[in-house]
Amino acid sequence: MSFGYLGPEATFTEAALIQLLTAHDRMDAARRPMRSADAALAAVAAGELTGAVVPIENSLEGGVPATLDALTQHGQLQIVAETVVRVRFVLAAKPGTELAQVTAFSTHPHAEAQTRAWLSEHLPEAHYIPAASTAAAARDLAESDVDYQAAICPALAAERYGLTVLADDIGDRKDADTRFVLVSTKRELPAPTGADKTTLVAALASDRAGALLELLEQFSTRGVNLSRIESRPTGDGLGLYQFSIDAQGHVAEPRMAEALTGVHRIARRLQFLGSYPSADGEKVIVDPDMTAQAFTAAADWLAEIRG
């Protein structure tokens, strides 16, 4: 068994995979960093990996476009689990380096943007050197001859590359979380737990607001609540959108099943991306009119009147 993740190694994504493997007692599985979310998912689709972990939503930035798009393009994949990781940056340096010695630092531009308050206070004079990823900045610092003395990276990267943490938790926002999903092929649906999410992507037949209203009514008339709805460009032009949705419940429940078939009928395109236990484990509260029992009672009534 081997699991891929959006690389390079020692990023928050590898931390998420470790978290999921630990929870399922599978830390013996191999972990393989992949060049992109698309490459990771393509390898899963091709059967080269048991599964892959990719970031899907960030509390500051929203949905992760590359992941949402890659999931949509590989039809035969499904999400089977999710986990949430705190985005926590450290300033790391080679052992022996002091903060006062840092005249230049490196990290990914996003991480630089998210640590500016700390930087302007503690390293106002330091020069910024962009890196392709936070972990690459750490690795190069440890292994290559570079022009900087510190890297902004996850704690996992500092540890992996033998760096010392000069300052911990230096992000401007302390409440930034990223949600990661474990994706596998569509062999077997995770069993319903009562605290599940269903993820799907729907492209509407028209771009009018009325079409979105009609989509939402497919859920509301069956008592299904949504925990996330995001518009995503279809890529076919400005203003052409599809919707990426997390709905509360499992496709094994009749209310979710009927809502999905309702969406299937009206949508131009609908992709089911999985039903899986939610990271928070909170039981979904179901309207008494929309329980499996209510569906069964209605179906029995219908069978009787149809004779």
Place this chain on the structure above:
Amino acid sequence: MSFGYLGPEATFTEAALIQLLTAHDRMDAARRPMRSADAALAAVAAGELTGAVVPIENSLEGGVPATLDALTQHGQLQIVAETVVRVRFVLAAKPGTELAQVTAFSTHPHAEAQTRAWLSEHLPEAHYIPAASTAAAARDLAESDVDYQAAICPALAAERYGLTVLADDIGDRKDADTRFVLVSTKRELPAPTGADKTTLVAALASDRAGALLELLEQFSTRGVNLSRIESRPTGDGLGLYQFSIDAQGHVAEPRMAEALTGVHRIARRLQFLGSYPSADGEKVIVDPDMTAQAFTAAADWLAEIRG
């Protein structure tokens, strides 16, 4: 085989029954006048009659309360056919009577109200004597010693009691129609024809406008159009209503079936009163997203993702 109808005999209701029996080539069946819609339906429910014809809707007055209520009270009944009869009154008298000799006339108060324009022009001085029905006015004129010389009644009553028509089609409105339904027990559902109606009565869980909106959405999200929706008091107090509905389509169609189960889940009480061919025979136009094929395609898709 014997069919009841809202009596007395020779009213528009018997005319409707004759129309239906003729259409189904069953004029050999016995016709029995019943005292009230309730009595007619009770006799059907008790197995004493093969079926019964009762008026359900009038183009001037709307739904017929006594019929709607009686249908609701006898749960084991269903509508199996409908027909429409023009409301056409004649002024009838004993053979030999001239219009100038009419100093008093009799009819049901409703018929008197609907012929006032003609009366004020042609019989401005005549005295009105109320009768329990239009046909009773005709029958008593023919058979008893009464204080009036003319009756306002259907042509069928004049013919039945050997009266002469002094004036034809004397109603103030020439476009008044009444819709009648043939009611039988719930043995067998009429087969779908593509031009069907489904009649039901739903009592909502709350009297708020929102509850009615929610009811209507159960139909609109499945592409089912309504040809009649009428509020009816539940009889439990002012402002407490249930809804009597004619929906376009047959319960054998999946869109109607899903709409009805949706209503079943949210309604406080739901009664199915039948799926039957509409009198006008117009095919119901079904949204391409809501055909049986679209439902089958969605169900197949669901089965596949459920694995």
Place this chain on the structure above:
Amino acid sequence: MSFGYLGPEATFTEAALIQLLTAHDRMDAARRPMRSADAALAAVAAGELTGAVVPIENSLEGGVPATLDALTQHGQLQIVAETVVRVRFVLAAKPGTELAQVTAFSTHPHAEAQTRAWLSEHLPEAHYIPAASTAAAARDLAESDVDYQAAICPALAAERYGLTVLADDIGDRKDADTRFVLVSTKRELPAPTGADKTTLVAALASDRAGALLELLEQFSTRGVNLSRIESRPTGDGLGLYQFSIDAQGHVAEPRMAEALTGVHRIARRLQFLGSYPSADGEKVIVDPDMTAQAFTAAADWLAEIRG
């Protein structure tokens, strides 16, 4: 000052008028019975009457068609008050008559229908003679030489014509109420009280269920609840309906005003029939988002962004 009412005198409608005049301390006003709801309202419209009282809704039968239609036809009228009267029948006879002496009785067919349980128990052998109204049965018994010994009528009629009550409250249903409205010309709108109703009649541009949904949304998006919605045939053919609506609130409130202008834009025809204090005096509960304050705050915000 003179007020009309749906006659003849001594019916429940006169009782409703007396109730309203008493409440407003105007028992000195003249009361004039009118032949029909239409005649009463026409006289108000013509300025011959200060106002008129007509029945608008019955807890057993629902809306009163003749009144709803007459209100719709006289555009320059408005409802200014409402009151509710218990439908309570008595069996009345000339002083000295005993129940055992009653071999025939008279009343309006509706009253006969509503007292059948009592009649079959206490007067199983008595012969029924139809009358044009309950009060006419009482009056003729008191004043003419008739073939019956008792009349079923309101207590007011027994009292008016000097009859003795042989049995009180003989209706099969003890909870039957009728709602009456006082109609005047559109001089002055009653002031809002916080416990008001607004009555209107809307004909939709199409008969599709979607049009009714759209109508209801005009109210729901402004937080206006409906206490009565009834379909009424437009009289133009079977299945062609308009909607008679009682909405909770007063047209002086911005939420009601905006809902009505919204309906005005989408309806084929809209008639405002009045804003007036509700008979029950219960304050309307207004959603915090829909108060006059919320409307003012939104209007202020709009004015500011419009510059």
Place this chain on the structure above:
Amino acid sequence: MSFGYLGPEATFTEAALIQLLTAHDRMDAARRPMRSADAALAAVAAGELTGAVVPIENSLEGGVPATLDALTQHGQLQIVAETVVRVRFVLAAKPGTELAQVTAFSTHPHAEAQTRAWLSEHLPEAHYIPAASTAAAARDLAESDVDYQAAICPALAAERYGLTVLADDIGDRKDADTRFVLVSTKRELPAPTGADKTTLVAALASDRAGALLELLEQFSTRGVNLSRIESRPTGDGLGLYQFSIDAQGHVAEPRMAEALTGVHRIARRLQFLGSYPSADGEKVIVDPDMTAQAFTAAADWLAEIRG
């Protein structure tokens, strides 16, 4: 007059500003590159700039988070114009360099991601060196001693820094567009043209799907269509969203004004970000029920019934 833009200079954003200044015949105005969308908008808010151009939406990536967030944070700003720029990358080198001589290239990671197909065909062996922006890669190539021979950048950057275009239009997608907006302070609203957009950000009072439905109904009941609706995290935690919306029409139109006040009442927070001419110049088609005339007619009707 001076206008800022998201720098560095010679990016697509400067191209957008040039396009807008040309259209308004103001090419004499100064153009100032700003470090971030936030810095550009802050300078406008502080009165240091006449206006600023920032990217708001990309046809491949959707809404631009940094811009949407910065617009939301500076309440006193408004969008006054928009323009669309094709995303067209070139491979640029110092004059005299041949493609065969390129062993390393530099650009922003996004640009590298969007040109991979071309790169794998034409420069499969070249080494990639990340840069903070496409224009910085071009500038450094022109002005500094760097380890690469080519930069992937807009044509404007090649021209600005005296570089030669080795290959034009090398993006994997030829149909990628970016929409830019010109932002100024809230002095004066652009006049309505009949082809306008209104941009706003609404945070709902609850995260239930029902709240989004209610938001959309505020637009649909007034016949306002949306050309873009995007969820944006509020930044307060995973799953907490606000909605960034482009609606078709101008706040000077009554249908838009009423929709916005409706949203104002139900939203937890609402920001108006401007009404301005749409880049495509297409007239908005208004439902006949929702024209300014229909609003005026309804307002007149209301004034009349209110007396």
